[in-house]
Amino acid sequence: MTHTFRNTVFAVGAALAAAGAFASGTHAGGHGHDAEAAVGKPGVAAKVTRTVQVDMTDSMRFTPADIKVRQGETVRFVVKNSGVLKHELVLGTEKALLAHYEAMKKNPEMEHADPNMVTLAAGKTGEIVWQFTQAGKVDFGCLQPGHYDAGMKGAVLVGKAGK
């Protein structure tokens, strides 16, 4: 058990380190095509061009679950937890979400907070301000244990700039 726990801590530490690296905007390596760059970066509130309201419920759904934005846009997600359970909205690649979800299952009490996510108690509303820098699909999900498996996920489709 100790071994498993240590692995979990390691995985979570690595995830947080990666998040920290892209939160800073200029990360040391400067390689431009990693997963973090593909999903975008934390946005600046003054540059918000679109506000999207997202509702989360105990039926394990986001409404809406499909969101369309344009490349370059800075979006303010106003996220409401209409349920009784704790829920969260985490933006990322599907791979990153799954890795984080597995870590959360092993350690449900794990506290996590990064610019790409908002975790909300029942009845609360919170925000994510995020800039979508590349065209394509950015996934999102609720990583509370059991929720992602139950279908609590969605996607932001980012259209090419100027189209």
Ligand SMILES: [Cu+2]
């Ligand atoms: Cu949830």
